[in-house]
Every structure is written in structure tokens, then in C-alpha cells.
Amino acid sequence: MLEPDQLSLNIPETTKKRVVIIGGGFGGINLAKKLKCREFQVVLLDRQNYHGFWPLLYQVATAGLEPDSIAEPLRKLFGGDEYEDFHFRLMRVTNINPVAKTVSTLVGDLRYDYLVIATGTKPNYFGNEQVKKFSFPLKQIPDALNLRSQLLQSFEQASMTTDPVTKQSLLNIVIVGAGPTGVELAGALSEMKRHVLPSDYPGLDFSKMNIFLVEGMDRVLPPMDPESSAKSQKYLEDMGIIIKLNTLVETYDGQVAILKNGEQIQTQTLIWAAGVAGALIDGLPEASVERGRILVNEYNQVLGFNDVFAIGDIAFMKSEEFPRGHPGVAQPAIQQGQLLAKNLKRIIRNEPLEPFKYFDKGSLAIIGRNRAVADLPKNIHLGGFLAWAIWLFVHVMALVGFRNKLVVLSNWVYKFFTYENGTRLIIRPFVRQGDRIKRQFIDKYNQE
Amino acid sequence: MLEPDQLSLNIPETTKKRVVIIGGGFGGINLAKKLKCREFQVVLLDRQNYHGFWPLLYQVATAGLEPDSIAEPLRKLFGGDEYEDFHFRLMRVTNINPVAKTVSTLVGDLRYDYLVIATGTKPNYFGNEQVKKFSFPLKQIPDALNLRSQLLQSFEQASMTTDPVTKQSLLNIVIVGAGPTGVELAGALSEMKRHVLPSDYPGLDFSKMNIFLVEGMDRVLPPMDPESSAKSQKYLEDMGIIIKLNTLVETYDGQVAILKNGEQIQTQTLIWAAGVAGALIDGLPEASVERGRILVNEYNQVLGFNDVFAIGDIAFMKSEEFPRGHPGVAQPAIQQGQLLAKNLKRIIRNEPLEPFKYFDKGSLAIIGRNRAVADLPKNIHLGGFLAWAIWLFVHVMALVGFRNKLVVLSNWVYKFFTYENGTRLIIRPFVRQGDRIKRQFIDKYNQE
Numbered sequence: 010m011l012e013p014d015q016l017s018l019n020i021p022e023t024t025k026k027r028v029v030i031i032g033g034g035f036g037g038i039n040l041a042k043k044l045k046c047r048e049f050q051v052v053l054l055d056r057q058n059y060h061g062f063w064p065l066l067y068q069v070a071t072a073g074l075e076p077d078s079i080a081e082p083l084r085k086l087f088g089g090d091e092y093e094d095f096h097f098r099l100m101r102v103t104n105i106n107p108v109a110k111t112v113s114t115l116v117g118d119l120r121y122d123y124l125v126i127a128t129g130t131k132p133n134y135f136g137n138e139q140v141k142k143f144s145f146p147l148k149q150i151p152d153a154l155n156l157r158s159q160l161l162q163s164f165e166q167a168s169m170t171t172d173p174v175t176k177q178s179l180l181n182i183v184i185v186g187a188g189p190t191g192v193e194l195a196g197a198l199s200e201m202k203r204h205v206l207p208s209d210y211p212g213l214d215f216s217k218m219n220i221f222l223v224e225g226m227d228r229v230l231p232p233m234d235p236e237s238s239a240k241s242q243k244y245l246e247d248m249g250i251i252i253k254l255n256t257l258v259e260t261y262d263g264q265v266a267i268l269k270n271g272e273q274i275q276t277q278t279l280i281w282a283a284g285v286a287g288a289l290i291d292g293l294p295e296a297s298v299e300r301g302r303i304l305v306n307e308y309n310q311v312l313g314f315n316d317v318f319a320i321g322d323i324a325f326m327k328s329e330e331f332p333r334g335h336p337g338v339a340q341p342a343i344q345q346g347q348l349l350a351k352n353l354k355r356i357i358r359n360e361p362l363e364p365f366k367y368f369d370k371g372s373l374a375i376i377g378r379n380r381a382v383a384d385l386p387k388n389i390h391l392g393g394f395l396a397w398a399i400w401l402f403v404h405v406m407a408l409v410g411f412r413n414k415l416v417v418l419s420n421w422v423y424k425f426f427t428y429e430n431g432t433r434l435i436i437r438p439f440v441r442q443g444d445r446i447k448r449q450f451i452d453k454y455n456q457e
Numbered sequence: 458m459l460e461p462d463q464l465s466l467n468i469p470e471t472t473k474k475r476v477v478i479i480g481g482g483f484g485g486i487n488l489a490k491k492l493k494c495r496e497f498q499v500v501l502l503d504r505q506n507y508h509g510f511w512p513l514l515y516q517v518a519t520a521g522l523e524p525d526s527i528a529e530p531l532r533k534l535f536g537g538d539e540y541e542d543f544h545f546r547l548m549r550v551t552n553i554n555p556v557a558k559t560v561s562t563l564v565g566d567l568r569y570d571y572l573v574i575a576t577g578t579k580p581n582y583f584g585n586e587q588v589k590k591f592s593f594p595l596k597q598i599p600d601a602l603n604l605r606s607q608l609l610q611s612f613e614q615a616s617m618t619t620d621p622v623t624k625q626s627l628l629n630i631v632i633v634g635a636g637p638t639g640v641e642l643a644g645a646l647s648e649m650k651r652h653v654l655p656s657d658y659p660g661l662d663f664s665k666m667n668i669f670l671v672e673g674m675d676r677v678l679p680p681m682d683p684e685s686s687a688k689s690q691k692y693l694e695d696m697g698i699i700i701k702l703n704t705l706v707e708t709y710d711g712q713v714a715i716l717k718n719g720e721q722i723q724t725q726t727l728i729w730a731a732g733v734a735g736a737l738i739d740g741l742p743e744a745s746v747e748r749g750r751i752l753v754n755e756y757n758q759v760l761g762f763n764d765v766f767a768i769g770d771i772a773f774m775k776s777e778e779f780p781r782g783h784p785g786v787a788q789p790a791i792q793q794g795q796l797l798a799k800n801l802k803r804i805i806r807n808e809p810l811e812p813f814k815y816f817d818k819g820s821l822a823i824i825g826r827n828r829a830v831a832d833l834p835k836n837i838h839l840g841g842f843l844a845w846a847i848w849l850f851v852h853v854m855a856l857v858g859f860r861n862k863l864v865v866l867s868n869w870v871y872k873f874f875t876y877e878n879g880t881r882l883i884i885r886p887f888v889r890q891g892d893r894i895k896r897q898f899i900d901k902y903n904q905e
Contacts (some may be wrong), residue, residue, distance in 0.1 A: 010607075010610060010611075010614060010725065011614050011623065011725070013625075015616060015618060015620070015623060016614060016617040016618055017615050017619060018617060019616065019618065019619055021660075057883070058609065058613065058881070058882065058883045059881075059882045059883075061689065074523045075523040076523070076527075076880075076882060076884060077523045077880035077882060078523075080656070082882060084657040084658065085657065085881065086882070088656040088657060093659070096660070098613075098616070098617060099496065099610075099613040099883070100617070116617060141550070150882070150884055150885060154884070159458075162547075165546075165547040166458065166459050166464060167507065168467065169464040169465060169467050169546060169548070169564060170459070170467065170872040171465060171467055172463070175459065175463060177886075179459075184511060208536040209530070209532040209533065209536060212467075212469075212544070223593070246801060276461070297745070299893060362666065396757060410665055414866070415867060415871075416868075419863060419867065420864075432533070433506070433507075433530040433533065434507045434524055434525060434528055434530060434598070435504065435505070435506045435507075435601070436524060436598055
């Protein structure tokens with residue numbers, strides 16, 4: 010591979026206005042899809058070459074789906090003839106300069122007419138470096154593959170130890186954060202514990218496998234309706250998950266998690282699903298940033314600029330209805346991306362802009378087979394099989410590519426009837442966050 | 458994860474005879490499947506937790522299939538009740554001691570009654586350290602994922618360079634070795650070049666993409682019949698692949714491949730499919746090893762021992778019909794594994810052993826859509842659509858798991874009608890063999 014100084018962004022000059030989008034998540038791709046490239050030249054910059062359907066990431070971590078089932082190559086999404094003046098570059102943006110109207114990357118600068126920041130979020134460890142070093146995040150595909158390897162490797166190692174304390178620390182899994190990711194992960198692990206693992210590891214006693222779910226608030230799924238939280242908590246407890254509310258993980262050294270209430274849990278696997286922070290980019294004035302997100306007006310214009318926009322999770326649009334901004338889920342990002350496409354067209358036609366109005370389609374969380382909760386519009390709250398069927402339908406329909414839908418659906422149908430998680434492959438042995446990677450052991454292990 | 462000194466193999470003691478199998482490839486799993494665990498305790502040791510269907514590995518490298526389509530978890534294969542006394546351990550064997558009758562691993566020793574070495578092969582660079590350092594092997598799943606990332610990353614980088622020489626070196630792909638792996642890989646890349654890449658990378662001129670296939674012998678597919686070689690060569694040339702016979706790659710520094718005939722090819726991607734060597738384990742006397750493989754008699758007993766066996770690619774069974782041993786493909790391994798299961802049962806019943814007789818079912822190689830060659834028994838040689846249909850049927854049927862067959866078949870059907878390679882995800886940016894990984898660039902690139 011070449012060095013950055015041998016490369017350049019190499020975007021053709023044009024007489025059209027150039028829209029530069031940073032980030033190919035839900036906001037970025039919906040904007041680019043709607044913009045097409047008739048009136049604008051569109052440049053999409055991302056560090057990954059795919060768009061991920063993150064609500065299903067926990068299924069990759071629990072060996073239910075392979076990465077290609079939840080991700081579509083960005084170039085494939087924009088391969089049609091209508092995207093003739095669309096340009097994707099696999100490149101990290103280092104900073105932006107809203108005065109000079111440029112973005113800087115590892116391989117050079119790019120001038121823009123309109124800039125859209127759609128960088129989403131990254132895990133937030135709240136400054137706890139110790140936890141950051143030893144825990145497993147679940148934000149990206151490599152995270153999910155690492156976690157899958159870690160979980161399977163733990164059971165392999167548990168098969169190779171006779172010391173009960175050590176064995177228990179391999180069989181204890183601590184999930185920090187009972188938002189949708191934490192809850193869905195806990196549910197999926199509990200199903201593996203009952204259906205897949207006992208036949209895979211006949212030498213292990215899985216009644217000793219503990220799944221802890223630690224939450225700082227007083228209920229699981231805090232963003233959902235209290236009725237749904239209560240229902241979910243019951244489902245989780247029925248499935249044997251140990252829920253610890255009103256407490257935080259204070260520290261974790263890779264061996265023992267110490268909770269704020271003083272409790273200690275021996276565990277080799279601590280999964281961090283406790284919070285996210287905006288993936289900010291250098292170059293915006295401090296006044297444009299609040300609580301780690303970018304302040305925008307109702308047109309998603311960044312405070313102080315009328316040619317810089319932020320959409321999705323990174324955007325902080327205060328309103329009476331949403332004083333703390335919109336929920337960090339796919340829908341606001343999708344809707345803001347689609348509206349911004351319309352508004353950019355209005356701008357070049359000197360037409361008045363349309364303000365953003367969030368259409369809340371509801372929230373869903375799945376805990377297990379036939380067990381899900383749904384908060385629907387008009388204050389309707391569902392549970393059980395009905396919510397589960399809605400969850401299945403919504404997620405299959407929302408997956409981007411046609412082929413993905415088929416593969417995911419056939420995997421789920423197969424799993425439903427066989428209780429099998431198909432992709433239990435440890436592709437990267439001993440991969441671990443931070444410096445806990447035991448290089449020596451890895452090298453010994455992998456030696457030819 | 459725990460340190461090796463915290464672990465032990467932890468195999469229960471038994472009154473049954475203990476068979477220790479090293480390696481879960483075609484030989485190892487067919488032996489274990491047939492042995493069951495009624496008369497023996499079976500211990501399978503492998504460094505991976507899955508059995509790979511390696512003939513399809515090139516499809517993972519060319520974004521046609523995800524790893525789980527060509528691999529089955531070993532524990533899943535032996536999950537049934539009939540395998541009650543079967544024990545898998547994810548562990549590397551460091552050496553064996555045929556006098557003490559033990560195998561040594563990173564976490565301790567294990568006594569055996571019968572030992573079966575089924576470790577297969579590893580890439581053979583013929584001592585060329587330079588080539589080993591800079592080239593891409595294609596032997597294991599991580600290799601295929603690395604190669605997939607490398608290929609896609611090359612096109613991404615080619616989109617970001619204006620220098621014609623640099624661009625050409627990113628668009629030149631050199632495959633060394635025109636055995637089945639090299640030929641099938643060349644064919645798959647050529648199909649990507651025509652059908653997928655031009656729409657993914659509209660800014661690149663793929664008529665400039667060159668696929669070189671370098672072979673030391675005087676024809677492609679040397680193990681097959683000359684008629685099939687000639688047919689394959691024609692298919693490959695029709696598909697635009699540049700074939701260089703009777704020459705070797707002398708050296709490669711990551712930028713320029715220098716051939717024995719003096720020719721130089723600028724390339725960022727050199728794929729090494731030129732040869733394999735037995736994956737030997739320390740501990741056998743020198744006299745038992747020839748040409749990097751383990752000498753065995755017609756019962757697969759290792760020369761000098763009657764309780765140590767070698768099967769599959771690692772075994773070197775000389776016979777009049779096969780003076781250089783059996784071909785390094787799946788069938789001899791499968792058949793030797795199945796026969797050894799029978800023979801081990803005969804041994805404990807004091808019955809005479811049955812000698813191995815290879816039943817050659819023929820060889821197949823696929824070059825592209827409707828283009829394959831088949832050498833069948835009775836000197837029948839097929840090409841074109843018929844050989845292609847046979848290839849498809851044989852490979853789908855041979856895939857181990859039921860679900861895999863469905864997923865693979867649906868992927869292929871989809872691909873056939875759409876010319877789409879679905880899994881074009883760069884999951885690991887800038888991964889590269891040896892020290893060419895530009896750590897600094899990677900870290901910069903991946904920085905949060």
C-alpha cells in the first residue's frame with residue numbers, strides 16, 4: 010500500500026456546487042441518495058468502505074450473522090448511473106476549516122460549497138482510561154468480531170481450567186449499559202447459553218454462566234416507556250440475566266469489575282455499552298459544540314455558518330419537544346438526511362428552507378424469541394410475540410440491500426427452528442483491546 | 458484471556474484407548490466422524506475452532522462468500538450424543554514424543570494410545586524470505602480476508618493517485634502458481650474486473666487492470682490432464698489473463714516482482730499460490746520425514762511406529778502408482794481418514810489391517826461462468842458448461858453443514874444472475890503481511 014504523500018483526493022473539478030459529506034452512516038447515505046448528482050457534485054468521505062446497519066451489530070457479536078449481512082459497500086449503494094458525479098473516498102478527515110471552506114484529510118485538502126458533518130458517535134468511557142483499556146466496545150464491525158472471538162475463546166479456555174475461581178471469571182460476562190444494545194446483547198447471550206453452548210461445550214456447566222447487566226439509571230431501556238422497561242426487565246429476569254440498576258462500573262482491570270456500590274465481579278469479559286459521545290472533528294469554534302455534539306438550528310445548519318451542516322447523532326438540535334436533542338437512533342438521522350437534500354436544492358434555487366420536524370415511528374427492542382417490546386405512536390406499548398414480529402419485519406425491511414434481506418431472513422428462519430448460531434468462528438485468536446493483547450502468547454499460538 | 462500456565466488440557470481419564478488427532482482438516486474430521494467415541498476416547502487438537510472447506514477459499518478472497526459459508530465450527534460438527542467421549546481443544550501442539558507416547562502443547566502434555574498427525578500443509582516459499590515477507594498467501598481464512606482487503610484497498614488507492622506508474626502498480630495483480638488455487642483466483646478476479654469493479658470505481662479504467670499468472674512448469678494446472686490444461690489456458694486467455702509459463706518469481710520487494718527471465722512487473726499485490734510444504738511437528742526421527750512430508754506405509758502408519766499415523770497432505774505414502782505420493786487435494790485425506798477409523802477398530806480387535814487404495818474421483822477446476830474443466834475417471838475430460846455444472850454440484854454437496862449449502866447456493870445463484878460479489882467489505886484497513894504494515898499510517902487512519 011502507498012504512503013499518504015503518494016496519494017491525493019483526486020476529485021474532478023466541476024461547475025456544479027460541491028457537497029462534501031463526512032460519514033456514510035444513516036444520515037450521510039440518505040442525504041446522498043436523495044441529492045443524486047444532477048444539481049450537485051457529491052463527495053462522500055468515510056474511513057470504512059461500507060454502510061453498517063448498526064442495530065443488528067449485536068448479532069454479529071453473538072455469532073448469529075456475518076458482517077456482510079449487516080453491511081453494504083458504499084460504492085455499491087451509489088453504483089447507478091444517476092450517481093455519475095458522486096465520488097467516494099476511503100479516507101479519514103483530520104479537520105475542517107469553515108472559513109477557508111475546506112476539509113483536510115490525510116492525503117490533502119478539498120474545497121467545498123456545502124459541508125455536511127454526519128460522523129455519528131464513538132464510545133464514551135467518561136474519561137475512565139482503565140475501563141477503556143480493558144473493556145470491549147460494540148460500535149463497529151471489528152468490535153463485534155473481536156467480541157465474538159473473545160466470548161468463544163472464553164469458553165474454550167474455561168474447558169481448559171480446573172480452578173473454579175478462574176473458570177467462573179471466564180463464565181461471567183458483564184454488560185455495562187442497559188440501553189437497546191446492552192439489552193439485546195444480554196438476550197442473545199442468554200439464548201446462546203441455553204441452546205448452543207451446552208451442546209458445543211459438554212464439559213462445561215452452563216448453569217454457572219452469569220450474564221450481568223449493569224445500568225446507572227433506575228430501569229432498563231431508559232429511553233423507552235416505563236411500561237416497556239418493566240416488561241423488558243421481566244423478560245430479562247425470566248431468561249436468567251442478573252440486572253443491577255442504579256449502579257455504575259467504577260473500574261475494571263481485566264480481571265475484576267468493581268461497581269460503585271462496592272460489589273466486585275470477577276470477569277474476563279466486560280462489554281461497554283454504556284454511552285456514546287459525538288465523533289467530533291477539529292476546526293469548529295467552541296461555541297458550536299455542546300455536550301460533545303454540534304449545535305444546529307432547525308435546518309441542521311451549524312451555529313454560526315450557513316454552508317456547514319450536521320445531521321444525525323452528531324447534531325444537537327434543541328427544541329421545546331426535545332430539549333436534549335433527538336434520540337440517538339437511526340430515524341432522526343435518516344429524516345434529517347432526507348430533508349437536508351431537499352433544503353440544499355432549495356438553497357441553490359433561493360427558495361425558503363423547510364424546518365426539521367421529527368416523525369417518531371416508535372422504538373423497538375428485542376430480548377429473545379417471541380420476546381420484544383415496542384413503543385408505537387399514539388402511546389401504544391406492545392410486548393411478546395406481536396412486538397417480536399414487528400421487530401423482525403421492521404429490521405428485515407430496513408436492511409439496505411436486497412441480498413442482505415434474503416441472507417438475514419434465511420439465517421433467522423434457520424436459527425428459529427434449530428436454535429443454532431451459525432457463525433461461531435474464532436477468526437482472530439486472542440484479539441483484545443488495548444495492551445492486554447498478550448503478544449508473546451499470540452505469536453507462540455500462531456506460529457507456523 | 459488467561460496465560461498458558463493458568464490452563465491445562467483437562468481431558469478426563471478413561472479406560473478406553475485414547476486417540477489424539479492433531480488437525481481438524483478433511484483427514485482429521487473424517488477420521489473422528491467415523492471413529493465415533495464408543496470404542497475410543499477421541500481428542501482433537503487444532504489451532505482453529507473451525508473446519509474450513511479450503512477449495513472455496515479463493516471465493517472469500519474475491520468477495521464472493523463470507524468465511525462462515527466455507528467453515529463449520531468443529532464443536533458443531535461433533536455436537537451429537539454419539540460423540541460423548543469426544544474432546545476438542547483449541548490449542549497448538551508444540552511437539553510429540555513417540556517414545557513416551559505423549560504430545561506437548563502450550564498448556565501441558567497429553568498421553569495417547571494412538572496418535573494421528575493430520576496437520577496438512579503450509580505455504581512453501583522455497584526459502585525466499587523476501588517473497589515471504591511481501592507476498593500474500595492464501596491458505597487460511599485470515600489470509601483470504603487480508604487479500605480481500607488488500608485488493609479493494611488497491612482500487613481505493615488507485616482512485617486517489619494521478620501518477621500513471623503508481624496507478625498501474627495498484628492495478629497489476631500477480632498470481633504466482635497456476636495450480637487450482639492460482640487458476641481459480643485468476644478467473645474470479647477477471648470476472649470482478651469485468652462485472653463488479655467498473656461500476657464500483659467509475660473513475661478507474663479497468664482495461665488497464667492486469668492479472669498475471671506466473672507458472673514454473675510449461676502449462677497451467679500441471680496436476681491435470683494436458684487436454685484440460687490446454688482448455689483452461691484458452692479460457693484464461695479469453696478472459697484477458699496474462700499467462701507466463703516456464704518462469705518463476707525470483708524476488709519481490711513489495712513494489713516490483715522480478716521474474717527469472719528478467720522481466721519486471723510493478724505490483725502492489727503479489728499472491729503466493731506456488732507451493733506448499735508439510736506442516737511438520739517436532740519430535741519424529743529424521744528418517745520418518747522425506748521432502749517435508751511424513752513417510753507412512755499403506756496403513757498410514759508412520760515409518761518406525763505402529764501407534765503413530767499420518768493422513769492427508771502431510772502423509773507421504775509411496776506406491777508404484779503414486780511414486781511422489783497422492784495429490785494434495787481433499788479426497789486422499791477424506792479416504793485415508795475414513796479407512797484409518799476402520800483400521801483403528803481392527804487394531805483393538807486384533808484383526809488384520811486393510812491397506813489404503815486411492816479411489817480417484819477426478820479433478821475439477823473452475824475458471825469462470827460456464828467455464829470449468831473436469832478430469833473424470835475412465836479418462837474422460839470435460840470442459841465448458843458441463844464441467845461447470847459438475848463443479849457447482851460437487852462443491853455444494855461437499856460443503857459440510859446443511860446451512861452452509863443453502864447460504865452458498867443462494868449466494869451463487871444471486872451472483873450468477875446479477876454478476877455481484879456481495880461482500881466487498883474492507884474490514885481491516887491496511888493489513889499486510891510482514892513488516893510492510895505501515896503502523897504509523899494505520900494508527901493515523903484508525904485514530905478515533
